[in-house]
Amino acid sequence: MRVGVLTGGGDCPGLNAVIRGIVRKGVQEYGYDFTGFRDGWRGPLEGDSIQLDIPAVRGILPRGGTILGSSRTNPLKVDNGIRRIKENLAKSEVDALIAIGGEDTLGVAATLSDDHGVPCVGVPKTIDNDLSATDYTFGFDTAVNIATEAIDRLHTTAESHMRVLVVEVMGRHAGWIAIHSGLAGGANVILIPEQPFDVDQVCAWVTSRFKASYAPIVVVSEGAKPKDGDMVLKDGSLDEFGHVRLSGVGEWLAKEIERRTGKEARTTVLGHVQRGGTPSAFDRWLATRFGLHAIDAVREGDFGKMVALRGTDIVRVPIAQATAQLKTVDPKLYNEVGVFFG
Amino acid sequence: MRVGVLTGGGDCPGLNAVIRGIVRKGVQEYGYDFTGFRDGWRGPLEGDSIQLDIPAVRGILPRGGTILGSSRTNPLKVDNGIRRIKENLAKSEVDALIAIGGEDTLGVAATLSDDHGVPCVGVPKTIDNDLSATDYTFGFDTAVNIATEAIDRLHTTAESHMRVLVVEVMGRHAGWIAIHSGLAGGANVILIPEQPFDVDQVCAWVTSRFKASYAPIVVVSEGAKPKDGDMVLKDGSLDEFGHVRLSGVGEWLAKEIERRTGKEARTTVLGHVQRGGTPSAFDRWLATRFGLHAIDAVREGDFGKMVALRGTDIVRVPIAQATAQLKTVDPKLYNEVGVFFG
Amino acid sequence: MRVGVLTGGGDCPGLNAVIRGIVRKGVQEYGYDFTGFRDGWRGPLEGDSIQLDIPAVRGILPRGGTILGSSRTNPLKVDNGIRRIKENLAKSEVDALIAIGGEDTLGVAATLSDDHGVPCVGVPKTIDNDLSATDYTFGFDTAVNIATEAIDRLHTTAESHMRVLVVEVMGRHAGWIAIHSGLAGGANVILIPEQPFDVDQVCAWVTSRFKASYAPIVVVSEGAKPKDGDMVLKDGSLDEFGHVRLSGVGEWLAKEIERRTGKEARTTVLGHVQRGGTPSAFDRWLATRFGLHAIDAVREGDFGKMVALRGTDIVRVPIAQATAQLKTVDPKLYNEVGVFFG
Amino acid sequence: MRVGVLTGGGDCPGLNAVIRGIVRKGVQEYGYDFTGFRDGWRGPLEGDSIQLDIPAVRGILPRGGTILGSSRTNPLKVDNGIRRIKENLAKSEVDALIAIGGEDTLGVAATLSDDHGVPCVGVPKTIDNDLSATDYTFGFDTAVNIATEAIDRLHTTAESHMRVLVVEVMGRHAGWIAIHSGLAGGANVILIPEQPFDVDQVCAWVTSRFKASYAPIVVVSEGAKPKDGDMVLKDGSLDEFGHVRLSGVGEWLAKEIERRTGKEARTTVLGHVQRGGTPSAFDRWLATRFGLHAIDAVREGDFGKMVALRGTDIVRVPIAQATAQLKTVDPKLYNEVGVFFG
Known part of the structure; x- marks a missing residue:
């Protein structure tokens, strides 16, 4: 054989x-x-x-x-x-x-x-x-551990400068890495592809966290999308070098938070380190x-x-x-975790 | 309320x-x-x-x-x-x-x-x-990760000096930490409380590993016991300072392996670092x-x-x-993992 | 007092x-x-x-x-x-x-x-x-350890897919983090602010690495700049959302390598995790x-x-x-490390 | 050539x-x-x-x-x-x-x-x-990092049970690993071969730490020796199995601390994990x-x-x-670090 x-x-x-x-x-x-x-x-x-x-x-x-x-x-x-x-x-x-x-x-x-x-x-x-x-x-467990360790590290930076930190993690169609690492890392907002998000709600959570004298960490799946129809990236748009623009949801969201709350916001895209x-x-x-x-x-x-x-x-x-069906995050589980938002 | x-x-x-x-x-x-x-x-x-x-x-x-x-x-x-x-x-x-x-x-x-x-x-x-x-x-997962990382580190020491390394991990009545970290760390022998071990069999695995030009790592639960009735530690015996002797199974086993195979053997007792x-x-x-x-x-x-x-x-x-019954390692699972012994 | x-x-x-x-x-x-x-x-x-x-x-x-x-x-x-x-x-x-x-x-x-x-x-x-x-x-030592661990992880991803991975690390005016983590992580190219780089030379190193059947890792300081006058980012340019474009040297370089060598290239920007x-x-x-x-x-x-x-x-x-003078990487030291390029 | x-x-x-x-x-x-x-x-x-x-x-x-x-x-x-x-x-x-x-x-x-x-x-x-x-x-830096991480982990165990934890690290003739990892890990007592220690002084530091409602960590080089002539191990003595007894300074010291202060004390011997x-x-x-x-x-x-x-x-x-002379810890440096004892 x-x-x-x-x-x-x-x-x-x-x-x-x-x-x-x-x-x-x-x-x-x-x-x-x-x-x-x-x-x-x-x-x-x-x-x-x-x-x-x-x-x-x-x-x-x-x-x-x-x-x-x-x-x-x-x-x-x-x-x-x-x-x-x-x-x-x-x-x-x-x-x-x-x-x-x-x-x-x-x-x-x-x-x-x-x-x-x-x-x-x-x-x-x-x-x-x-x-x-x-x-x-x-x-998956390795990726979640790496993302959690990164979030642990980002907390101290956020606190020292009283900034919003947006962390973009893997997850095109499902928010498993985001929800696990976000919960384990003590994130204040977790956004997943299964639940289109309301930017104003995100800003409300961010603001409430600052009111408690802490700096917020927002964990977002790369596949998460805003509710209100805002385009995160224009497919096919070209930048000044003639390349297709690669702007992720994390970078976009940080700018929106800055614009709407007046607080400084930064993005970290964890990328390939999560899978190696x-x-x-x-x-x-x-x-x-x-x-x-x-x-x-x-x-x-x-x-x-x-x-x-x-x-x-x-x-x-x-x-x-x-393989017939994608396993996505159950709304009930997302709701369970939501007690830590804000 | x-x-x-x-x-x-x-x-x-x-x-x-x-x-x-x-x-x-x-x-x-x-x-x-x-x-x-x-x-x-x-x-x-x-x-x-x-x-x-x-x-x-x-x-x-x-x-x-x-x-x-x-x-x-x-x-x-x-x-x-x-x-x-x-x-x-x-x-x-x-x-x-x-x-x-x-x-x-x-x-x-x-x-x-x-x-x-x-x-x-x-x-x-x-x-x-x-x-x-x-x-x-x-x-448990934290303990297994810490033990696995320690075993990873011990491999290179074992190889460089062609020594047997015995690693004693937690587990008084059940071998879960030993079997998980031993498998994850690529140990060559895993000994658990549920399965009294035969020292000669352990020595045979150790010898076979040396024959393949590698140095063996033996992972042993603190509660593992030899089959043949050898006493691992004499309860109540006093050392030269009048204290009760604390000799674990790991230290005892390393000495037995040395005595029976003629190979140098060392023990590492991971202890409290696994739980903090x-x-x-x-x-x-x-x-x-x-x-x-x-x-x-x-x-x-x-x-x-x-x-x-x-x-x-x-x-x-x-x-x-x-709480009525202890959860122990199923013999079938222990057998499954046994393919990596020796 | x-x-x-x-x-x-x-x-x-x-x-x-x-x-x-x-x-x-x-x-x-x-x-x-x-x-x-x-x-x-x-x-x-x-x-x-x-x-x-x-x-x-x-x-x-x-x-x-x-x-x-x-x-x-x-x-x-x-x-x-x-x-x-x-x-x-x-x-x-x-x-x-x-x-x-x-x-x-x-x-x-x-x-x-x-x-x-x-x-x-x-x-x-x-x-x-x-x-x-x-x-x-x-x-500094913490940042170098974090960057090195990330590079260690990226190697396996690069090898599995035979891609170029560009890792952008901190260092606006001096290449210390890049040279230390690049050397420690076994990078194949290290680019620092002190030494404007030649993109064709980078591509030659990348190509030579592929010829040896390995996938290249390029470590680049955020402040590194190409020799040939190419603009890495157009200060003040706006993207489709009206925000100032944030394109770093890493992302730009990956695109250039793709364009010139035909090999797939990806960027990881380590960002704030290095300092928390x-x-x-x-x-x-x-x-x-x-x-x-x-x-x-x-x-x-x-x-x-x-x-x-x-x-x-x-x-x-x-x-x-x-504070009168910046401490930069000595060309002699950069040259010493250059034996590992390509 | x-x-x-x-x-x-x-x-x-x-x-x-x-x-x-x-x-x-x-x-x-x-x-x-x-x-x-x-x-x-x-x-x-x-x-x-x-x-x-x-x-x-x-x-x-x-x-x-x-x-x-x-x-x-x-x-x-x-x-x-x-x-x-x-x-x-x-x-x-x-x-x-x-x-x-x-x-x-x-x-x-x-x-x-x-x-x-x-x-x-x-x-x-x-x-x-x-x-x-x-x-x-x-x-050396690797060994110090491993020992420091272990000490970090032991703190929480010590605190949770209000016990003394003695950590024995490498260093036969010089206390470099002990002094570096002990300082970095926030130990409350550091004992090195260069400075024979007074067990009563160690007990005084231990007691003072408990008075501040914290649990003490004692870091001791394997080559450290007590001042007062107590034998740490009797070379050549045999245990009940006919093997030479291997009792380290850490185990001995923990017993002495227990005996003299009435507080529970435990030992962790880091051993070979420090060098692999x-x-x-x-x-x-x-x-x-x-x-x-x-x-x-x-x-x-x-x-x-x-x-x-x-x-x-x-x-x-x-x-x-x-190689003519051993590099040992300067008494001045040991004294500098002593501000953290107790």
Whole structure:
């Protein structure tokens, strides 16, 4: 038995831990061989692979990134993509495939498995934690810890200068990183994509915080949007160098707060530091267990499934079902956290 | 309505976050007043309390320890303990009590609530994560992160000198910290109280690791015990200064490994650093939500209950039931992790 | 004897450690009283102060920011500023003043001391480390550690996606943070204000790094400028919301690298996280010793002087002389570090 | 030109950074070849070496330990040690040697260079920072940061339970780690090998701290000794398992404090975690520059010298002179820090 492994989509702490879990258990307990495909679906599409054995996975547990590389290549959008993948799998004598990735990567795995007879098992990966069917995804806890530590540091700067600090964190469609790090960091306002915000309400919270002689921290998901129809960035507008303007919601909101409250406001965009580097202990634990259970699914021939966390158990769910819907922040939870606003 | 709050038992990162959550929601949403009892059950027993209001809980979210102090005082073992508590609660006009603590502290709360008509709500606290009815307790994630970071650091020392390093972590009756930090830190052997260990098997794993040209890290719970009846420490034995000898399993095991394998071995006892200091983001999140839900239970008159984590939800369970049984590491889980031994 | 203390200018980890050092030694060894002026020179200008005694400085050593607050108020630019300060000092019965701050704050102290008979001692503070006469200033080591940790994290993201990552760090006029964190973080290009850079040379280094199958990290001081006369940002230009455009050198450079090399490039602006939060051990050591030596200078009546680090010794230098010239990165040192470029 | 490199003595964060600095500059700027000898002086003694080139030093900057391995082998105590080294150097065509290590390792290098015509350059390494002629050695800053973070965490545990916490840190002959981490961590007592301590004085400080309603932290170097002739450990005494007893000063002191003050006291021995793992930014900077200057010394034929830090400059000093005397904590500095005791 030879099993292929690939990692697709954005960088996420814990990818190497998954790979190591798969290979350690697959080799030691089941005697499998492994082929690592490079750069997500580009690997099987172009037949680009490396050998994956126990020496190859030594020492990678604490390392961020992925030793297999990643890409956003989607074989469903490539001419003869599926045929080429099947040919390359046959050529490499790969009998089953484990795909580690987000919605897009797993969507391909579901199609291959359900419609084209390629035995696939999925491992969910989204730093935004917005995948249904699993309580948490690895990488998320690391991102939240990094964002929380940054917010901790920003408090003292805010207090010393009595300024508003707006912190923009990851989260295009779901506010999980914002709500977790904002609560953990003691933010005074948390804004998420699921709940369009009212700038005047934000300003009221900011003002109330100053009245208590403290300086406010506003945590905002990159995908959060104002209620009142204000455009945050004009898509396609060009700056003086002819480049498309990249203005995020954080920068825009800081300016609006300054304009409406008269208080100085600054923005910090945490960006890529949230998704690189060594994984937290929880993410190493979760990612490793995902790897161990994914190879068990292969062993049992349980294809078309994805491993998932439920409470403290690892379970299996159909990939197609798991990726059908985004997991967003429940209004009830947002409301619960709202007691700390202002 | 006036609510009393107390924290009992050992130190645990997140205690202050619970207190803050209770007070912020209780004051802002329900208009309650709060009395903070000092040093666990000693507070209501002796009528020793401080005022708990919003200014008192400002800035405490990231701080370890507890602003209320703690103790292991057990009023059930004190003459007229319960009567004195009831008198002091009456004197302070406290209508309900939230007790944050482990098995012992919560046991008192259950007795008071179930048998003596003192309305109590419990919040579970055990750094060892060994309380049934909740997926996780706060403080545990912080301890695991600290232990994992220490193991990460010890790897390079082990490699540079080709020594065995034995790391003793917390866990008297359950191996949760050992198994989580050992897996996350890439330990080569993990020993837990639930599974008496065979020293020769440990030595075989150690030797096999050296054969692969790496140096082994052995993670051992303070409560782990050897299979073969060797005494780890002789209770009551005195050293040359007339003090009771304090020799832990880690130190003992390192000596045994040296003796049996001929390899140099060293011990690191992580000790109290695992339970102090700022909580991780997850522990701040969990502890805060426990606080918010505990005051909701008071609001709803749902006494004799304890808040608990199930998946991502906070639920309520009868205190008496939750503390009836220790949550230990399932042999199946220990076996799952065993693939990384040696 | 009553001594006034104030902190001026930007936030910097270690300010509280200085204050604590001054007060602990002043009270315990010399029996002095202390007045803390709020928000830099605004405090003595407006007679706004708090009491500074031993309880007031308990627990502040590990905290970022300043318990006294800060501002950029310059009394030399305020009508009757010096007269008002002298009146308020007399009213508060303050006999001497310790001013903790950068070039501007210390410049005022020098003028007051040298020209107006107000006995002042200075403590240098600049997170950029660009003050002559001292080997290091506190806060700098913390900033370098934070930037280095961020660069460590960004490496794995860069590698996983084979992208260029541009990291913009603090340093308006001097490249100390960039050169220290860039070297420590293993950056492939470091650009500093002292050395206008050639974008084509940067692109050559970037390309050479990709040829070695690695992804480049470019660390750039916020004050670095290209050689060839390209404008990084057009001062005064407005964006579509009518706000002044804030485009930093990092964002601009990433676009240029993309345009010239065809490789994807991303920017991370570390911003305020570099200057907030708990100080590193070195900064706590240095800041505390600055405080201890500043109060000794007061005790000895050695006014108009500033404390400074030389090797491992704390010495005193005339404030006016110390602030006369910016400490910039020596071309020889930049050249030494250049062996790691590309 | 072929240059040999070796690392001797105890583990120390920054060793890999030195090696990388040497190789990067040696290869790129001077076109040298390199031979890495394994496990300190054992390497050239037994002719055990690996190839050192640019690929071999990629990615090692942030890693603790040493890719060359280390040992305490002393060729001066081995039959024909020097002759065998000279033969092996000749056989490997090594023209000069860079020895990175402490007093012992450098002592051999001095002898080889001064008395036996083997061209050697030294790089000082001692985590204890106790080597004369250099302001700081790499690894020390990392150890101090780790110890300080541990002390930060222990404060909250001490406060919550009103206990004495004794923290034993590294430092056999010099108290640098204790004095730096103790000051930075806000310890209430710091005990160092240079100043035999009076247990009653320690108890007085402890008691005074409790009177102020705080719990004391006592930081003690492993090499600190009581004044009054009490034996801390009886060399050669055996415990109940027939092993030599290992009781450190920390454990002993905690018991004495308990006995004399009646307060509960606990010990934490930080141990090996202080010397493993990723180096701090300062240590990476210092270690890298030591490497760059060591290869410059080889280039200039300046043998028998050791690189050293003076202020912010790297200088060269005769090895023999640099190792002649231990650098201990000046009583004046200890006294300066004493203002925070009690």
